[in-house]
Amino acid sequence: MGNARDLGTSPDEVQFRFRDDEPVDHGTVTVDACCDQTNATAVRIEPGDDARLLLPFLDRLALVEVNFPVFGDGRGYSAARILREAGYTGELRAVGDVLIDQLSHMRRCGFDSFAPDKRLDKEDAMRAFATWENVYQRAADTRRIIADKRHEA
Amino acid sequence: MYRYDQYDQEMVEARVAEFRDQARRRLEGKLTEDQFKPLRLMNGLYLQLHAYMLRVAIPYGTLNARQMEMLADIADKYDRGYGHFTTRQNIQYNWIKLEDCADALADLATVEMHAIQTSGNCIRNISADHFAGAAADEVVDPRPYAELLRQWSSFHPEFTYLPRKFKIAVIASAKDRAAMRLHDIGIRIVKRNGEVGAEVYAGGGMGRTPMIAPLIRDFVPIDQLITYAEAALRVYNRYGRRDNKYKARIKILVHELGAAEYIRQVEEEFAHMLTVGVEPPREELARIAEYFAPPAFVDGPKTVDRSDPDFALWVDRNTHRHKHDAYVSAVISLKPAGGIPGDATSEQMRLVAKLAREYSFDELRVMHTQNLLLPHVRIADLHALWTALDEAGLGSPNMDTIEDIIACPGLDYCALANARSIPLAQRISERFAESGRTGELGELKLKISGCINACGHHHAGHIGILGVDKKGTENYQLSLGGSEAEDVSLAKITGPGFDEDGVIAAVEKVTDVYLTQRSDGERFLDTYRRIGMEPFKEALYG
Numbered sequence: 001m002g003n004a005r006d007l008g009t010s011p012d013e014v015q016f017r018f019r020d021d022e023p024v025d026h027g028t029v030t031v032d033a034c035c036d037q038t039n040a041t042a043v044r045i046e047p048g049d050d051a052r053l054l055l056p057f058l059d060r061l062a063l064v065e066v067n068f069p070v071f072g073d074g075r076g077y078s079a080a081r082i083l084r085e086a087g088y089t090g091e092l093r094a095v096g097d098v099l100i101d102q103l104s105h106m107r108r109c110g111f112d113s114f115a116p117d118k119r120l121d122k123e124d125a126m127r128a129f130a131t132w133e134n135v136y137q138r139a140a141d142t143r144r145i146i147a148d149k150r151h152e153a
Numbered sequence: 154m155y156r157y158d159q160y161d162q163e164m165v166e167a168r169v170a171e172f173r174d175q176a177r178r179r180l181e182g183k184l185t186e187d188q189f190k191p192l193r194l195m196n197g198l199y200l201q202l203h204a205y206m207l208r209v210a211i212p213y214g215t216l217n218a219r220q221m222e223m224l225a226d227i228a229d230k231y232d233r234g235y236g237h238f239t240t241r242q243n244i245q246y247n248w249i250k251l252e253d254c255a256d257a258l259a260d261l262a263t264v265e266m267h268a269i270q271t272s273g274n275c276i277r278n279i280s281a282d283h284f285a286g287a288a289a290d291e292v293v294d295p296r297p298y299a300e301l302l303r304q305w306s307s308f309h310p311e312f313t314y315l316p317r318k319f320k321i322a323v324i325a326s327a328k329d330r331a332a333m334r335l336h337d338i339g340i341r342i343v344k345r346n347g348e349v350g351a352e353v354y355a356g357g358g359m360g361r362t363p364m365i366a367p368l369i370r371d372f373v374p375i376d377q378l379i380t381y382a383e384a385a386l387r388v389y390n391r392y393g394r395r396d397n398k399y400k401a402r403i404k405i406l407v408h409e410l411g412a413a414e415y416i417r418q419v420e421e422e423f424a425h426m427l428t429v430g431v432e433p434p435r436e437e438l439a440r441i442a443e444y445f446a447p448p449a450f451v452d453g454p455k456t457v458d459r460s461d462p463d464f465a466l467w468v469d470r471n472t473h474r475h476k477h478d479a480y481v482s483a484v485i486s487l488k489p490a491g492g493i494p495g496d497a498t499s500e501q502m503r504l505v506a507k508l509a510r511e512y513s514f515d516e517l518r519v520m521h522t523q524n525l526l527l528p529h530v531r532i533a534d535l536h537a538l539w540t541a542l543d544e545a546g547l548g549s550p551n552m553d554t555i556e557d558i559i560a561c562p563g564l565d566y567c568a569l570a571n572a573r574s575i576p577l578a579q580r581i582s583e584r585f586a587e588s589g590r591t592g593e594l595g596e597l598k599l600k601i602s603g604c605i606n607a608c609g610h611h612h613a614g615h616i617g618i619l620g621v622d623k624k625g626t627e628n629y630q631l632s633l634g635g636s637e638a639e640d641v642s643l644a645k646i647t648g649p650g651f652d653e654d655g656v657i658a659a660v661e662k663v664t665d666v667y668l669t670q671r672s673d674g675e676r677f678l679d680t681y682r683r684i685g686m687e688p689f690k691e692a693l694y695g
Contacts, residue, residue, distance in 0.1 A: 047395075072191060072274070074314025078391050081311055085429050101175065101192055108310035121183065124174075131171055134160055136304045137379075138431040139311065146160040146304070147433035150440060 007044050008065050009095050009115040016103075016125060017113040019091055024063040034061075044095075051079035058088045066111070068096040077109045084110035084140035103128045110140030154215050154516055155300050155444045157265040164307065165262045168269055172196050173255040195275060195313070197268030198254055202568050207231075207249040208271040209261060213281035213299040213323070214242030214519040216266075218506035221517055223264040225502035231257045236502070238487060238495040240332075240559060240610060241320065242280050242519040243271055247566050269307060274315045276306035276386070282324040282331050283520040286445060287482045287528040289474040293349060295325035295342050297442040298378065301433070305379050312386050316393035317401035319386070320358075331521055332637035334366045335359055335613060337403045338385060342375075349375045355385060355415065356407030359607035363643050364404040367412040369419060377423075380432050384422035388415065448514040453479035453533045466592075467539050467550040472530075479532055483513075485525040485542060486549035486557065490586030491579050494560045495523030504545050512538050523559055524552065555590075555597040555664070556582040559610050563603030563620065564627075570603035572620025572627035577601055580657055594664055597677045598636075613637035615678045616663060617644040618656060629656035633663065633689060634681045645686060648694050662692045 008028025017023070028042040031049040034057060042063040045051055054061065064083060066076040080092055091113055094106050098116040103125060106114070134146050144152075157165075172192075179189040197208040209224070216224075224244055228236045231253045232246040239245055249257065261267055271278055279299045286294040302321060306312070312319070322331040325342035333339035339354040350372040357366030373381045392410075394400045407415045455478050459465040472481040485505060487495050497505075505525055509517045512534045513527035520526050530538060542548040551557050558581060561567065563574030578601055585591045600614030604621075611617030617632040628650040635644030651659050664677070666689050671680045681689070 071188070072314050073395055074274075074312070075391055075395075077311045077314065078387055085425070099188060100178070101171075102314075105308075105310035105313055124178065124183070127174065132164075132167060132308065134163060135310075136164070136307050137309055137433075138429075145433065146164075147437040149160070150158070151434050151436040 008042055008063070009093065013095075013115040014093065014113050015116055015119055016129075017091075018107075019112050021091075023091065023113070028063065028065060045076070045079050047073050047075040049079070051082045054083065055086050058083070058086060058090075061088070061090050063091045063093060064088065065093045065095050065115075068094060068098055068102075071097040071099050071102055077105065080106070080109040080111055081140045100124050100128045104131045108135065108139040108141050108143075154217060155212075155296070155441065161304075162262075162265070165265070165267045165269070168196070168267060168308075169255060169258045169262050172258060176251070176255055191273055191314075193254075195270055195273040196254075196258065197271035198249070198251075199272060200568070201247065201566055202564075203566070204247065205249045205251055205254070206566070207246045207254060207257060207268060208239070209244050209246070209266060209268045210271045210278040211242050211244060211266075211519050212303050213279055213285065213296050214283050214521070215281075215285075215296060216517050216519070217515050218509045218517065220264045220266055221502050221506035221509065223260060223266065225499035225506070227257055227260060228499040228502070230260075235496055235498045237493075237562065238497065238519050238523050238525070240521050240523060240608065241278060242283070242521055243278060244519070245562075247562070272318075273313075274317050274319075275313050276309060276315075276319045276321065279303050279306070280320070280322045280331055280336075280521060282326060283518045283526055284330060284473055284482050284528065285325070286447065287473075287475050287480075288326060288328075289476045290328055291326045291476070292344050293325050293342055294442075294445050295323045297438060297445050298340070298342055298351070298375070299323040300441045300444075301379065301438055302382065305382065305433070312390055315386075315390055316395045317398065317403075319389070319403065321382075327639060329637070329639040329641070332610070332613060334641045335363075335610075335637055336366065338382070339366050343372070345372055351375065351378050351381070353381065353385070356404040356412070358402050358404040359610060359612050360402065361399060361605045361607070362402075362404065363607065363612040364408060365641050365643065366404075367407065369412065369416050375438070376435055377427065377432060380426045381419075381423055383431050384426045385419050387422050387426075388418045392418075447476075448516075448529060450477040450480060450529070451531075453531050455479055455532060457532060457535055461536075463543075463550070464536060464539050467543075467548060468535060470550040470554065471552045472535070475529065477529075480529050481532060481535070483527045483530045483535065483538060484520070484552045485527065485547050486551055487524050487547075488551055488557050488582060489546055489549050490556060491583040493575050494558050494578050497525070501545055501547060504541070505547070508538060508541055522552075522557060524557070551591060553596045553598065554592070555585050555594050555599050555616075558582055558599045558601060559614070560601040561603050561608035563601075563609075567603060567608075569606055570620070571605075571622035572603045572629065574601045574603040574609055574620060577618065577620075577629070577653060577656070580653075581660060584657060584661070590664070593668065595676055597664070599660070600635075610637060611635070612643050613641075614644055615676070615681070616660060618660075621650065623650065627653065629653065631656060631659050631663070631693070633686065634678065636678060640678075647686065647690055659693055663689050666692045
């Protein structure tokens, strides 16, 4: 199956990226395939997949795409945090029905690149990323939460 | 009560700005209605039968006079001079215009209020025991824990697109005055060997598949409460059903997995989350708790002059024992006979605000029974308070009686309803007030829903009424034996439904059965539980 269609998005489709390294530009496989083969470096998580199946392979992964077929299905937010909590430092890309008003939450859950099906208005997106100057709860980012700031010496 | 600091204020202001921007993008056509819908819902804005409805959050039902006055101002400025208090201690306005909404939210933000997460598939406004901080029987004031949960759940990045809405209630007494076990998560704050912790229930709810939440942990140390909540929500977010909106609440997940398996998964996630470290610093709970320090109570008379029988009746029915013996909590009934349950005019709201300043340390509560409450009233002030309430039509002495009906807005407002609830509630309360039987019947909780979604809590009514659509006409099913309290149970349907007149007659018949069959001291619910459904069926259909 040398010419199997690449499941993933290409770097050209990435509209926002908060990393300096070169994006991975080769075969993205399913979670099942990733668990079966030893050389995949890019994988795509669908909403029903268990992100924890990937934990043994985090060292070799450089790109994890999390697909949002519809924006209202929020399982991908948990998948992202689970990977970051396990120490994954590679690219975590939100793909699919990614909209302006989900960007800031996705960023907090650990996504650092975004390849929306429909390109977003850049100005609206930048405003959305910056919506919350402060946050109430801990997430995958390293921001100090409001409660921390209240009690700093 | 809690006051915003610069951070809390900044958060609500950021939210208003965000909503203004979303509304702009909707108007510019950058957002489809499908994309805009969940965004407006997360700001409490619904599209109803005739207009937009705005639901404003009243966290754990606590507010001050200034906030109540703002609610009155909003009713006058953007609506038709009244509002509707709900079973989740919020207020709804039924005639809001979309173009006014951001301005209304901005006005609310000036008094530390908002409509954040009062709708949508997210963690909703946290409710609590309405007597919190006042009740003689509470272990601690549950509100600091509710406030901690409010902050944690506000704009939670992982839990904003849950399978379905998620409601949390917090109590801290053996008595349950918040329908705690009929929530997605119910929390009872307890003390064990002097240490405060949380007893946690999950998977309760009403709607078309009513369920009572099973206990999932008997003690979560209080400094791990947020971590545990995070774990419970994560399991739900990952595994709650998303294929069918009617099976998407956590109750279905807990039911299908079985409580033991759900608990196992939560414990596993909890153990993991403890290593991640998501709990806010310990000092935060202490900071919040300071805001809820009891006011400076003073000693005074412990009894009232009972020479006026109307006043004495109101005191007996509408006041609740306070932790300080010179005070009581006083219930302001929004259930005048023939009135619309939970509705208050802006004038009434302003009066209640004024009375809160004069008689209750500037503090007010919204009850889940759709009434208002002054939590800390000196017994010496009760007569003056009652006089003022009575003059404004707010002195109905009917707390927990058959006139104290919970009813959803029903087909008069709601786009989901199959039948009207309000006119039925009006006719029933009028009927019993006129016949004078209200007192004789004692505690009798009647709850009416205009559709299967059960916003009127009919499953939890001692007597429940569910409106259905039967071949284009309104039909009402009667059920008996429900309770939302610590003796929680789900009501059972009596049999075939009735038309509007028929169901009113049926309610009278079942109360007759109770009066003839009761033993000393039994409430309607106790008699039903002792004698079972048959005698009631016999009276209704025999």
